[in-house]
């Protein structure tokens with residue numbers, strides 16, 4: 001009988017868990033290898049999850065290889081599912097009555113997502129959930145989450161610094177950890193998780209397994225670090241508003257807003273009204289981002305005309321303003337904006353340099 | 365709905381007619397559209413023409429000869445809204461490649477009697493000759509954007525079409541970035557969205573047919589491409605292809621080629 005606690009079992013139990021989700025009617029969304037990239041997509045068979053593959057990530061570079069032990073998240077964040085890039089909000093009929101879209105989301109299981117992505121959902125819960133976005137909440141309440149802890153963080157990961165990984169703390173239904181090819185540790189995080197785990201052939205973890213488990217996660221947490229600390233970071237960054245670092249980095253930036261798009265927490269949007277020929281119209285919400293020029297444009301001017309000001313705003317929003325706005329950092333340390341930046345700009349280096357600049361001037 | 369039909373004209377200058385064809389390609393919408401729109405001058409569609417003034421004139425093609433300069437000025441006078449449509453009208457088009465060469469050399473290479481050809485020194489975007497109210501980019505122009513533009517004019521609002529980097533749309537669409545994952549050079553970060561990221565969707569880089577995005581920084585992209593090993597000449601070529609004569613790309617090309625123009 002499973003209750004709270006830590007259990008272990010063979011790799012095959014993961015397959016059982018996957019199948020149990022499918023049997024219960026969940027649409028399962030999981031990592032899936034497609035054209036050389038690990039995506040987050042609907043999968044119908046456990047064999048599609050790329051166990052045995054590894055991704056190699058660096059600023060502006062991504063590849064995969066077979067034979068690796070651990071995969072990390074690819075470009076797609078849960079945001080893509082919970083907060084779709086393009087969403088029809090409603091239609092206006094020619095007689096000006098409003099038609100809302102019908103319920104379109106099936107119960108969904110996120111399977112084998114990473115702790116940083118789990119943390120991004122809890123950030124979204126505060127932001128989109130906090131303001132009561134009905135489109136978000138409709139999907140969110142039908143979501144169950146199976147998270148895979150990271151034994152081998154990637155080269156652009158810094159969840160350890162952000163306190164979001166490599167071990168998932170809370171907010172999941174089940175967390176599992178692959179310790180070796182045939183040893184998996186399971187932890188339930190909700191009643192549903194307990195129920196699902198009860199169907200598996202798993203045992204309370206022995207002392208030896210526990211030791212292995214804690215060692216592995218401790219090792220991992222030493223790796224997923226950025227060259228800065230969170231303590232006092234918001235204040236230090238605000239003292240660095242006039243640092244030349246932002247201008248220097250922005251020289252290399254294209255302003256393409258790719259980072260906004262891949263970031264699992266960036267929530268900005270544009271609302272577009274498309275008139276129809278019959279006199280009706282459609283209102284659509286699309287992802288926008290603070291790197292785009294028109295973003296801070298208003299009648300008569302633009303608050304952040306220069307790209308360096310947009311770059312600075314983004315960094316400060318994630319690491320300072322967000323904390324004051326929502327009580328958490330806006331960054332979960334997933335490193336997507338680093339890997340998927342076509343200019344190869346490394347956010348960690350920017351922050352480090354700004355903090356150094358502030359300290360060198362006796363601030364902070 | 366009772367309203368006066370919108371008088372629309374379509375003019376062709378130095379171009380391949382691909383953009384005009386996009387209007388005829390709106391098969392599903394064309395019939396409904398003609399309830400609200402009257403094409404009073406559209407030779408690709410009909411021989412029958414009516415004189416101006418026009419509510420909206422779409423200009424396809426670049427301005428490449430003295431007669432064209434004359435004609436486009438007349439069209440401007442006759443039109444309430446003038447729209448430059450496609451890469452030729454907005455950036456000089458592929459034919460602007462000749463702008464980097466000597467006109468006489470080009471004429472001689474192409475025509476048996478070069479002295480018969482009267483051409484301007486440069487193949488120019490429409491905006492270099494007359495005031496342009498709106499631009500619809502692309503080679504060819506995007507049918508969806510064209511239609512959206514017309515619909516917005518019909519309801520009487522100031523047309524809104526996003527002009528940010530293609531990357532935004534590419535990533536919204538769920539494409540994997542070809543620069544990052546495949547090391548393929550892509551102009552998407554500095555090219556205006558609007559095509560639906562066709563090229564990256566098929567695993568190749570954007571070659572820039574929509575021209576520079578609203579606040580494009582092609583110089584930053586050029587340095588990055590050089591940093592990852594591309595030769596100056598190849599970077600210049602990439603920018604040159606479709607919209608190289610746009611002000612922003614032209615500057616980068618000239619810097620890369622070390623010439624002054």
Ligand code: SF4
Nearest residue numbers: 253254256257259341
């Ligand atoms: S940091 Fe990178 S991804 Fe973000 S806007 Fe600049 S170039 Fe694009």
Ligand code: SF4
Nearest residue numbers: 263331332334335337
């Ligand atoms: S700012 Fe970058 S590292 Fe932080 S959550 Fe967003 S994409 Fe991930």
Ligand code: SF4
Nearest residue numbers: 531534541542550552
């Ligand atoms: S493939 Fe091109 S357009 Fe798409 S995100 Fe990458 S650089 Fe931008």
Ligand code: SF4
Nearest residue numbers: 559563570571572573
């Ligand atoms: S991806 Fe670039 S070149 Fe291809 S159609 Fe779009 S704008 Fe044109």
